[in-house]
Amino acid sequence: MTLHMTKTQKVLRFMGNNTVPILFLIICAFGIPLSGYSANYLVSEVIVRIARNSFLIVSLLIPILAGMGLNFGMTLGAMAGQIGLIFISDWGIAGIPGMLLAMIISTPISIILGWWCGKILNMAKGREMVTSYIIGFFMNGIYQMIVLYGMGAIIPIRSNALVLPRGYGIRNTVNLIGIRKSLDNLLTVRLFGIPIPLVTFAVIALLCLFVLWFKKTKLGQDMRAVGQDMEVARAAGIRVEHTRIISIIISTVFAGYGMILYLQNIGTLNTYNSHMQIGMFSVAALLVGGATVAKANIRNVFLGVILFHLMFIVSPMAGKNLIGQAQLGEYFRVFVSYGVITISLVLYEVRKKRDRGLAGLVLAAEQEETV
Amino acid sequence: MKLNLTRTFWIRTATIALILVFSVFLFFIGKQHTVLVDNKAVTVNGVELKALQLVEVEVNTLGSMELAARDRDKFDVTGQKHKVTVIYTDANWEEHTIVRTFRIPLMQDMVMILLPALVANPEGDQSLWLENYELPTYAMTAPAEEPVVTDDLAVLVEI
Numbered sequence: 001m002t003l004h005m006t007k008t009q010k011v012l013r014f015m016g017n018n019t020v021p022i023l024f025l026i027i028c029a030f031g032i033p034l035s036g037y038s039a040n041y042l043v044s045e046v047i048v049r050i051a052r053n054s055f056l057i058v059s060l061l062i063p064i065l066a067g068m069g070l071n072f073g074m075t076l077g078a079m080a081g082q083i084g085l086i087f088i089s090d091w092g093i094a095g096i097p098g099m100l101l102a103m104i105i106s107t108p109i110s111i112i113l114g115w116w117c118g119k120i121l122n123m124a125k126g127r128e129m130v131t132s133y134i135i136g137f138f139m140n141g142i143y144q145m146i147v148l149y150g151m152g153a154i155i156p157i158r159s160n161a162l163v164l165p166r167g168y169g170i171r172n173t174v175n176l177i178g179i180r181k182s183l184d185n186l187l188t189v190r191l192f193g194i195p196i197p198l199v200t201f202a203v204i205a206l207l208c209l210f211v212l213w214f215k216k217t218k219l220g221q222d223m224r225a226v227g228q229d230m231e232v233a234r235a236a237g238i239r240v241e242h243t244r245i246i247s248i249i250i251s252t253v254f255a256g257y258g259m260i261l262y263l264q265n266i267g268t269l270n271t272y273n274s275h276m277q278i279g280m281f282s283v284a285a286l287l288v289g290g291a292t293v294a295k296a297n298i299r300n301v302f303l304g305v306i307l308f309h310l311m312f313i314v315s316p317m318a319g320k321n322l323i324g325q326a327q328l329g330e331y332f333r334v335f336v337s338y339g340v341i342t343i344s345l346v347l348y349e350v351r352k353k354r355d356r357g358l359a360g361l362v363l364a365a366e367q368e369e370t371v
Numbered sequence: 372m373k374l375n376l377t378r379t380f381w382i383r384t385a386t387i388a389l390i391l392v393f394s395v396f397l398f399f400i401g402k403q404h405t406v407l408v409d410n411k412a413v414t415v416n417g418v419e420l421k422a423l424q425l426v427e428v429e430v431n432t433l434g435s436m437e438l439a440a441r442d443r444d445k446f447d448v449t450g451q452k453h454k455v456t457v458i459y460t461d462a463n464w465e466e467h468t469i470v471r472t473f474r475i476p477l478m479q480d481m482v483m484i485l486l487p488a489l490v491a492n493p494e495g496d497q498s499l500w501l502e503n504y505e506l507p508t509y510a511m512t513a514p515a516e517e518p519v520v521t522d523d524l525a526v527l528v529e530i
Contacts (some may be wrong), residue, residue: 088401092480094449104394148519164517172519178403262501272519 016351020344022292024307031311034318042313044194049309050094050302051184051200052265056258056282058207059251064213064296066247067227070283071134073117073248077255078275079143080109085200085260085269086170092158094178099260106256114252118245136279147271180267181276208298223247284308287344311336385460399451404432406446407483407504410438416500420487428486451475455484468495479503507526
């Protein structure tokens, strides 16, 4: 039995379920004319950002499937990817071989970090997001210790361009000129004058297909079951803790690869900050796409990248044209990226309570019918 | 601990070994080198060879460049085996083309092709016209000290 809703209620429900994307659509609708950018410029910028960020955001999907919420621990994978990039920069390995080698180096590091993160998250069931967020900060300390004090002193680094003047530790920025846009420029077609990096899109498409296929596998179904109800899944013979750890490992490994893809597009590695920013922005983009803590799909990824980054592109210029200061736009976009996470989390809780209330009403109506 | 030599164990071991071999392969094909092409007077085996008036040089298919006497330029290449093409005109206005392949040592970052030596010994061993090059110490500017910002919020402490 279902509760009958009026058209207005249905519209309100739809808007309630899609508040964040609608909010962003409104911001973009106001921001685009104010920025004064041409459609061609905006489309080409959005395409660059889809190619740059999608892989990272897709890496967040599998832990959500397993009921572990938004994996802020993806920064661990990003750190692993960066370590791989530091090594290939030191060895002078360029192009696609350099990228592949960085991925190979990052994989075991990501697996170990993901396994460790998953173990801790199993001890903090129900509080996975905040735990993974704090794990990111904790691991950042260890990463800094290795990169700032270990590299050059214990771990051999030959290149003077990488090592700090004191003789150990990696510089603030690492030039990735050897692999810069090596994947993006491998095969590019121009559509209405807009360059489309076909190979990068093919790689992202492959990952999306992998996620879709993975959901249908035994492990994927186990993850879904664990995500819905851990106790029921356990009673059905699923190794709940093991399944959760695997979901985090997969996410961390993909986050490492995503970071390599992201940085090959940028061409510069901000050694001590890149990974911390990327976790926050990826989560925010996914939420902007209409995902929730418990449900996300590939559609959310792409809608999120487009809306979130469109706002990123237009807000500085819109701020400048509106108030005369580009800085205001910068503040605005940082404020919005943190704000959107807050709004999404609050809305998720509100929706959960509302759905529980609705379920109660349905139950009451069913009981009345029975009586 | 007893090692369980099951089929799965061997498949995993083989996969790891395969990935390691692939990594080494990537290292070999992806290693970047700088090839300097130098058109200055040079002494080879006690014989002084003059710089060429004008020479066109290309490494692999990276685009050709023209060098006048005393010019030096560079190509960035990946991998160890490469081809150099040199086109020059002699005193009788006859154009000559020399195509040679050469091999760069794996861990050598920079090598220099001595164009007058290559033109004088087009069939000679590569050691006559290709030398390993290390950046002279005076060319390395002392890197500036840079503060490492590991915490964006650290600035708040100073306020």
